[in-house]
Amino acid sequence: xxxxxxxxxxxxxxxxxxxxxxxxxxxxxxxxxxxxxxxxxxxxxxxxxxxxxxxxxxxxxxxxxxxxxxxxxxxxxxxxxxxxxxxxxxxxxxxxxxxxxxxxxxxxxxxxxx
Amino acid sequence: xxxxxxxxxxxxxxxxxxxxxxxxxxxxxxxxxxxxxxxxxxxxxxxxxxxxxxxxxxxxxxxxxxxxxxxxxxxxxxxxxxxxxxxxxxxxxxxxxxxxxxxxxxxxxxxx
Numbered sequence: 001x002x003x004x005x006x007x008x009x010x011x012x013x014x015x016x017x018x019x020x021x022x023x024x025x026x027x028x029x030x031x032x033x034x035x036x037x038x039x040x041x042x043x044x045x046x047x048x049x050x051x052x053x054x055x056x057x058x059x060x061x062x063x064x065x066x067x068x069x070x071x072x073x074x075x076x077x078x079x080x081x082x083x084x085x086x087x088x089x090x091x092x093x094x095x096x097x098x099x100x101x102x103x104x105x106x107x108x109x110x111x112x113x114x
Numbered sequence: 115x116x117x118x119x120x121x122x123x124x125x126x127x128x129x130x131x132x133x134x135x136x137x138x139x140x141x142x143x144x145x146x147x148x149x150x151x152x153x154x155x156x157x158x159x160x161x162x163x164x165x166x167x168x169x170x171x172x173x174x175x176x177x178x179x180x181x182x183x184x185x186x187x188x189x190x191x192x193x194x195x196x197x198x199x200x201x202x203x204x205x206x207x208x209x210x211x212x213x214x215x216x217x218x219x220x221x222x223x224x225x226x
Contacts (some may be wrong), residue, residue, distance in 0.1 A: 004157075013226035041152075041202055056213060090157055096213075101165070102148060103206075103214060114155040 003027050005017030006091050006106035013081055014114055021076045021109045029071070031055075031096045032074040034066060037088040049074055050096070081113045116141040116207045117124040120217035128225050135174040135178075135220050137205035140186065145207045148214065149179055159173040161203075166186060175199070194222045 004025045013019050025032060033047040033056075049068040050055035063079045074091060091106040117186040139145060146165050150158040162173025169181040179190045188205060205217040 041219045041221075043158075043204065043219075045213070048213065092158075101146060101152070101208065102160045102163050103158070105150075105159070107157045108155075 002092055003104050004091055004106040006089075006109050008109060009107065010074045010110050010112075012112045015081055015083060017079070017081050018079045019081060019111070020078070021089055021091075021111075023074045023076070023106060025072055025091075025093040025104070027093055027095075027104060029093035029095045029104070030071060030093050032068065032071070033092045033094075034074065034076050035090040035092060036088060037108070039087070043090075047074075047076075068077065080112075081111075083113050086111055115208055116145065116215050116216035118205050118207045120203075120205050120220050122220055123218065124221045124223065126223040126225060127195045128148065129197055130194050133184055133190070133195045133199065133222065135190040135203050135205075135222065137188045137217060138186050139188060139205070139207040141207055141209055143209045145209060147179075147181060147188050147205040148208070149173065149188075150204045150206060150216075151175075152204065152219075154201070155220070158204060161190070169219075195222075195224045197224050197226065 006023050021107045031050045033048045036044050046060050047066040051071050052068045065077045068074045090108050092103040117140045119138045148163045149161040152158045162171045164181045172178045177192045203220045206214040208214040
């Protein structure tokens with residue numbers, strides 16, 4: 001059973017389109033995240049949700065909107081896609097504030113905007 | 115605020131040689147420290163973590179790391195490199211198991 005699963009794995013789309021990436025975790029973790037990894041492999045946090053509540057919202061264009069229907073799901077919707085949005089997007093989950101803390105990552109969604 | 119500096123964006127070793135990947139951290143409170151590995155086209159996987167117990171931490175695949183408070187370091191080592199160790203390695207710091215901050219990563223190349 002996959003612990004953190006993201007769909008789709010690959011996404012190729014044209015500029016100006018709207019797209020969504022879905023993430024689900026079956027670990028019972030309270031906190032979920034979206035990270036963006038650029039072409040130089042730098043990881044940048046975008047959002048964090050704890051029990052469906054937004055707790056981290058870094059400096060991200062408001063074209064990006066996360067949604068957490070329940071604590072096991074965190075989706076990312078992107079409006080009006082731009083070339084610079086091309087990157088790998090990772091979902092992750094953790095059980096914060098515990099000795100078991102540590103991130104479990106999904107396998108990533110490679111977004112290419114053409 | 116916390117931060118992580120990984121010294122050396124690229125490290126190259128021969129198969130069988132010692133692997134040393136350097137990480138220095140800055141944290142205003144006692145930190146949790148982590149090493150993650152990313153194989154090509156995959157997500158990050160937790161290698162090991164320091165959570166204020168033993169200062170020498172053993173992880174998966176023969177890796178270990180030592181927490182040195184006086185040097186604010188958490189370097190990753192492996193006695194003998196294997197070809198399958200070639201990957202991207204990320205150090206991360208978290209204050210009291212809160213939000214993690216990741217370093218810029220180190221690419222490890224293993225030569226035959």
